[in-house]
Each structure stands twice: as structure tokens, then as C-alpha cells.
Amino acid sequence: MKGIATALAKAQAEMGKALKQSNNPHFKSKYADLGNVMDACLPALNAAGIAVIQPTGEDEHGRYVETVLIHGESGESLTCRVPLIVAKNDMQGYGSAVTYGRRYGLMAMAGIAPEDDDGNAAAKAAPKQEAPAKIGADQFREMQSLIEATATDEGKFCQFMKVSDLHEMTSKQADDAIAMLKKKQAKMEADHDAAVKGEADGTAQQ
Numbered sequence: 024m025k026g027i028a029t030a031l032a033k034a035q036a037e038m039g040k041a042l043k044q045s046n047n048p049h050f051k052s053k054y055a056d057l058g059n060v061m062d063a064c065l066p067a068l069n070a071a072g073i074a075v076i077q078p079t080g081e082d083e084h085g086r087y088v089e090t091v092l093i094h095g096e097s098g099e100s101l102t103c104r105v106p107l108i109v110a111k112n113d114m115q116g117y118g119s120a121v122t123y124g125r126r127y128g129l130m131a132m133a134g135i136a137p138e139d140d141d142g143n144a145a146a147k148a149a150p151k152q153e154a155p156a157k158i159g160a161d162q163f164r165e166m167q168s169l170i171e172a173t174a175t176d177e178g179k180f181c182q183f184m185k186v187s188d189l190h191e192m193t194s195k196q197a198d199d200a201i202a203m204l205k206k207k208q209a210k211m212e213a214d215h216d217a218a219v220k221g222e223a224d225g226t227a228q229q
Contacts, residue, residue, distance in 0.1 A: 026097030
């Protein structure tokens with residue numbers, strides 16, 4: 024690989040920066056698109072006798088774009104594969120993925136990188152929030168016991184809690200539901216005690 028390595032080193036010494044001239048409205052930033060990357064490295068690569076091809080293909084791992092640097096004098100070559108992650112299953116989505124694959128593959132092979140691009144902006148995006156904890160087994164048993172003790176209609180209770188089943192509750196929802204049922208149970212017991220006391224007072228007066 025001495026021939027292509029020598030030629031690539033010579034080309035890299037002549038390469039300019041990949042200018043960030045394209046706008047990414049999603050991240051409100053500028054980035055170096057495929058054209059900017061090619062402008063930065065192809066003239067130097069070609070002058071050093073290195074041709075670039077970027078065919079697409081598919082293997083057992085899925086679809087990819089392969090960037091190939093071919094040294095005309097020695098016939099030696101270097102390759103790099105970038106997997107295609109297609110967001111939409113149509114030609115527009117496929118074409119966008121191919122463009123991204125070509126851009127990143129060429130930057131990696133040529134050894135150039137802009138200071139900031141849409142990839143860096145994406146990395147700075149807010150991390151996804153973790154899903155709330157689901158209802159625990161102890162919470163579920165306590166809730167069922169309270170539902171039975173208070174003669175609560177489970178279907179209507181689920182509807183009130185905006186879930187189709189008790190198992191769908193989050194841990195926080197379960198805590199709120201248990202507190203609500205305990206309050207209902209306490210009121211039922213207080214009403215029962217008041218009724219018993221009232222009957223006892225009535226009997227005593229007779």
C-alpha cells in the first residue's frame with residue numbers, strides 16, 4: 024500500500040477545509056454538504072492520481088455506501104463502508120441516506136472534517152427522557168385490595184385514571200390512586216362508625 028499511502032499523504036497536504044455553506048433548518052446551523060466536501064478534497068486527490076468512486080451495495084448487515092480510493096499508478100485501493108440508515112422507505116429517504124453515507128465516507132477517507140456540522144448539532148440535542156417507571160407488584164396488590172374493600176368499580180376507576188387496565192399505570196399514577204382509595208376507605212369507615220353510633224344513641228334514648 025506504499026503507492027496509495029504516499030499519494031494520499033501528498034493530497035492531504037493540499038486539501039482545504041470543508042466549508043460550511045449549507046443550512047440545516049432543523050438544527051438552525053450551517054454544515055458542509057457533499058458538494059462542499061468534494062470541493063475540499065477531490066482536486067487534491069485527483070492531482071495525486073487518486074480516483075474516487077462511491078457505489079452502493081448490500082450484504083448480510085444491510086445496505087451501505089462504499090467509498091473507494093483508487094491509485095491509478097499502483098492500482099492500489101482503500102475502501103470504507105458506511106451503513107445506510109433510511110428514515111423514510113421511499114426514494115427521497117433512500118437518496119438522502121446515500122448522500123449522507125457518501126459525505127461521511129469521503130470525509131473519513133480523505134481525513135478532513137468541518138469544525139461543526141449537522142452531526143455535531145444532533146449530538147448536542149437534548150437527550151431523550153427515560154420512560155416513567157411502571158406500577159410495582161406491591162402497588163398493584165394494594166390497589167386491588169383497596170378496590171375490593173371500597174366496592175369500587177374497577178372499569179370506571181381505570182377510566183377515571185385514564186388507563187385501560189390497572190397494569191398500564193405508572194408508579195406515580197399508582198401512588199395517586201392508592202392515596203385516593205385510602206381516602207375513600209377512611210370516609211366509608213367514618214360514615215359507618217357514625218351510623219353505628221347514631222343507632223346506639225337512638226336505642227339508648229328508647
